[in-house]
Amino acid sequence: xxxxxxxxxxxxxxxxxxEKDVDFPNMCSEIYNEIILVHRAFPGIDxxxxxxxxxxxxxxxxxxxxxxGMTGGDPLTTKYNKKLAVLAEEFRIAIGVGSERSLLIHKxxxxxIRSYRVVREIAKDVPVIGNIGANxxxxxRNEDISYIISSIDADALAIHLNPAQEAIQPEGDTRFNVKxxxxxxxxxxxxxxxxxxxxxxxxxxxxxxxxxxxxxxRFFDIAGACGTNWILVEKxxxxxxxxxxxxxxxxxxxxxxPIAIIEARAAAPDSFIIASGGVYDGLRAIKNxxxxxxxxxxxxxxxxxxxxxxxxxxxxxxxxxxxxxKIVSFLTGAKSISxxxxxxxxxxSDMLSYLEQRGIDLREYKEIRGGIE
Amino acid sequence: MEEYKxxxxxxxxxxxxxxxxRVSDEYVLVKEPVSNECYGHIIYEDILKYFDLANPILExxxxxxxxxxxxxxxxxxxxxxxxxxxxxxxxxxEPYVSPREGEKINVKDKIxxxxxxxxxxxxxxxxxxxVVIFVINIVWEKPEKYILAVVSxxxxxxxxxxxxxxxHV
Ligand SMILES: Cc1cc2nc3c(=O)[nH]c(=O)nc-3n(C[C@H](O)[C@H](O)[C@H](O)COP(=O)(O)O)c2cc1C
Numbered sequence: 001x002x003x004x005x006x007x008x009x010x011x012x013x014x015x016x017x018x019e020k021d022v023d024f025p026n027m028c029s030e031i032y033n034e035i036i037l038v039h040r041a042f043p044g045i046d047x048x049x050x051x052x053x054x055x056x057x058x059x060x061x062x063x064x065x066x067x068x069g070m071t072g073g074d075p076l077t078t079k080y081n082k083k084l085a086v087l088a089e090e091f092r093i094a095i096g097v098g099s100e101r102s103l104l105i106h107k108x109x110x111x112x113i114r115s116y117r118v119v120r121e122i123a124k125d126v127p128v129i130g131n132i133g134a135n136x137x138x139x140x141r142n143e144d145i146s147y148i149i150s151s152i153d154a155d156a157l158a159i160h161l162n163p164a165q166e167a168i169q170p171e172g173d174t175r176f177n178v179k180x181x182x183x184x185x186x187x188x189x190x191x192x193x194x195x196x197x198x199x200x201x202x203x204x205x206x207x208x209x210x211x212x213x214x215x216x217x218r219f220f221d222i223a224g225a226c227g228t229n230w231i232l233v234e235k236x237x238x239x240x241x242x243x244x245x246x247x248x249x250x251x252x253x254x255x256x257x258p259i260a261i262i263e264a265r266a267a268a269p270d271s272f273i274i275a276s277g278g279v280y281d282g283l284r285a286i287k288n289x290x291x292x293x294x295x296x297x298x299x300x301x302x303x304x305x306x307x308x309x310x311x312x313x314x315x316x317x318x319x320x321x322x323x324x325x326k327i328v329s330f331l332t333g334a335k336s337i338s339x340x341x342x343x344x345x346x347x348x349s350d351m352l353s354y355l356e357q358r359g360i361d362l363r364e365y366k367e368i369r370g371g372i373e
Numbered sequence: 374m375e376e377y378k379x380x381x382x383x384x385x386x387x388x389x390x391x392x393x394x395r396v397s398d399e400y401v402l403v404k405e406p407v408s409n410e411c412y413g414h415i416i417y418e419d420i421l422k423y424f425d426l427a428n429p430i431l432e433x434x435x436x437x438x439x440x441x442x443x444x445x446x447x448x449x450x451x452x453x454x455x456x457x458x459x460x461x462x463x464x465x466x467e468p469y470v471s472p473r474e475g476e477k478i479n480v481k482d483k484i485x486x487x488x489x490x491x492x493x494x495x496x497x498x499x500x501x502x503x504v505v506i507f508v509i510n511i512v513w514e515k516p517e518k519y520i521l522a523v524v525s526x527x528x529x530x531x532x533x534x535x536x537x538x539x540x541h542v
Contacts, residue, residue, distance in 0.1 A: 178469040181486060181494055207492045214493035267492075 009171075010074045010098065016236045017228060017300055018307045024201075027278045028226035028256045034348035035258055035287050040333040049335045050326045056272070056295055057127040057155045057194070062092040063322045064289060064337055068221070068276045068297035069096030069131040069158055069198075072116035073103065081115060083306045083314060085122035091318050094295070095119060096129035096158055100148040101136055113151060120152045129196065130154035134161050135175045137183040142190040149193055156219060158196040159184065161208070164254065165200060165230035168247055170238045185215060199223035201230050201277050203255025206358065209267035218271045221297055222264045225254025226278025228300045257284075258291055259354065262369075265292035266360045269368040282324025286332075289340050292369040341370030378440040380474050382420050382507070385434035385454070389413030393436050393449070393534055400436075400449065400534040407537075412436050418509055421520070429458040431522075437506055438534065439474040450475055451530035452506055459501030464518030466490040472505045478523065485519070504529045 016022060054064040067084050071077040081097065088095035097116045106112040120128050130148050132140070137159070149157055166172035188195065197204070197212045198221035209220055235247035255263065257277040264273050275288040276297030285296040298321070305313040334340040345366070347355075355362055383393045392403050395410040412435065423433045437450045463470055465487030472484055478499050485497045501523040509520045 178467075178486060178488070179471065182471060182483060182496075185483065185494075185496060210492035211488065211494050214495075 008074075010071060010102070011076055012237060013233060014071060014077070014080070014303060014307065016233050018304050020232075020236055022229055022232040022236070023227055023300070024225050024229045024254075024278065025252055027280070028224075028258070031226075031256050031258055031348075031351070032284055032287060034351065035291065036346035037287060037290055037328070037332050038344045038346070039331055043330055043333040045330065045333060045335045047326065047330045050329050051336055052322070052325055052329060054295060054337055056094055059094070059125070059127050059155070060092075061094060061126065061295075063325060064293075064295045065091070065285070065318075065322070065325075066094035066096065066127075066129075066274065066295055066297045067302055068223070068299040069098050069129060069160075070299050070303055071098040072100065072119070073098065073106075073112060075111040075115060078111075078115040078118055080303060080306060082118050082122060083311045084302060085119040086311060087302065087306075087314050087318060088119075088123040088126050090315070091322065092126055093318075094127040094129065095123050096297075097131055097152060099131050099133055099136075099160070100152075101132060103148055103151060104140065104144050107147075116152050120154075127155040128152055130157040132157065132159055133173075134159050134180050134184070135166065135173045137180055137187070138175055142187060145187050145191060149191060154193060156194045156196050157191065158198045158221065160198045160200050161204070162200040162202075162230065164202045164250070165234060168231050168234040168238070168243060168250075170234075170243075172234075181211065181215065184212070184217075188216060194219050196221055196274070198274070199260075199277075201225060201228045202253060203257065203260035203277065204264055205255055205260070206263040206267045206360070209264045209271075213268040213271065218268070219274070220264050220268060220271055221274035221276055222255075222257065222260035222293075223297070224257030224260040224275070224277035225252070226257040227276070227280065228278075229254075258288065259351070261288055261291045261293050262355065262360065262365060263358070265369055265371070266365055270372040273371075280321075282321045282326075283328050285321065285325050286328040286340065289337060290332075290343055290345050290369075292341075292365075292371070294337075294371065338370070345369070378442045380417065380508070381438045381441040382415055382417055383412035383436040383438070384415050384420070384423060385410075385412050387413030387415055387433075389415065393438075400532050401537045402447070402534050403537045418511065420507055421509060424458065424460075424522070426460075429460050429522075431456045431458060431524075436532065436534075437474050445536050447534040447536070448475075449532040449534050450504070450506060451532050452524055452528060456524050456528045458506075459503065459523040461497075461499065461501060461521040461523065462518055463487060463497050463521070464514075464516050465495070466516055468517055468519050470508055470519045470521060472508070472521070474505055474508060476505050477526065478502065478505060484521065499523070 052063040196219040203224040204222045275293035467488035470485040507522040
């Protein structure tokens, strides 16, 4: 469990994510363009009627949005978490922290604790979500899990699945066997906040969601393959020829975000589904909601804005995104999230063929895409 | 690289190409029988042939080596003919068993899971208490299954097996 490099890795990840082009090729623009929401020339509402507020983990959010878990674990990351928390609190959206594994490795170091804790201290009125890797659960005791939850007063714990990243990462931990399910079973018995099963950018499949759903989990962040691409991030960290070649070949590996939303919804009709992975604008965010997501997660653009241009740039990004979401909602004639979920949705023939081959019945999917209350 | 370890079973008076024999107070691993108390190596799953399934008991004395390797000294578990077996069947699309040979389990302990063909997880709990002595994976049947044989702790003898020198196996 002692990994002295984990702190450096955090900083290195941020630097690469911010400075290099590490998004999926084309960022799924074709797929998103082919998902059509119907324009209403007569929306039947005023723009000012649109209210996108959403309930999530017993908090009322101003919009179906969260800042996905990214960082913490090194004193240098405190300033980023601080700014992200300011954004979350000011915009009243949810926020996650990055993997809390270093919190366990450096248990007595107040500066490390603070790098995470600062999020809860600032983001008092919104959900704060803890984070740990599924593979590391094999090394952790139930008390460790309680500790990472209580140290930030988390409202939920995200357990991330990142097999693609670990496989490419120089020091990767590629244990993703069924023992992890057993550990999660035990943890479910031990903790009192919900678990969110999340990917980090290669997408959750029907099969993945179904497994965890059958264990009683009702929160999923599908983190699809349209935004930050960890295979590319790790490629920049590892310069050897073999890894670079493999990383190039796998650079579009994964389930695109809109498809992962459908897969997850089909597997878990009454669950809360978070869509992250390339959700960098309001139009995509609204398309995701109509497809079946309950909330959108944004990671890379926010860390990028605050790292390169500061807090105000982060504010401008969110302001634009939320305004765009409202306008798109208005143009479909929906004044709320629940109305949006009932709006017509047109899918491309490629998408329909995909669904058919996956055994997902279009009619059934359309009936449950809004979730089951 | 981690050394490869795997479980092996030896059955009393069985002909084989390697044996565990008792020589005075010692157990040795040899190529040919060297005493009148020898246990021949069998294919793991063949242990089923030595079960009386109707009234689950073991029909031959047997030795299980949970972690067979190149080490000079190996740990073995000895079970006598007539030992009562508590058998647990775990079957499904993707069955998975957590305890290994030699592990103690209690009633209601989680001992495995089955992933169904609909990708649902079922947790399996133990109906037996004791020491897991055999974990038999039956891959030739569909759905795939595991049979766990559990015996009372008092029925398991711990032995040490020495690899005989000059008679490598
Ligand atoms: C710098 C950075 C660090 C991240 N660290 C974590 C992490 O520790 N745990 C985790 O579950 N996801 C992590 N992620 C993944 C995000 O939470 C998110 O699921 C993913 O980046 C897709 O969103 P995006 O395309 O908006 O970046 C990280 C993302 C970034 C950009």
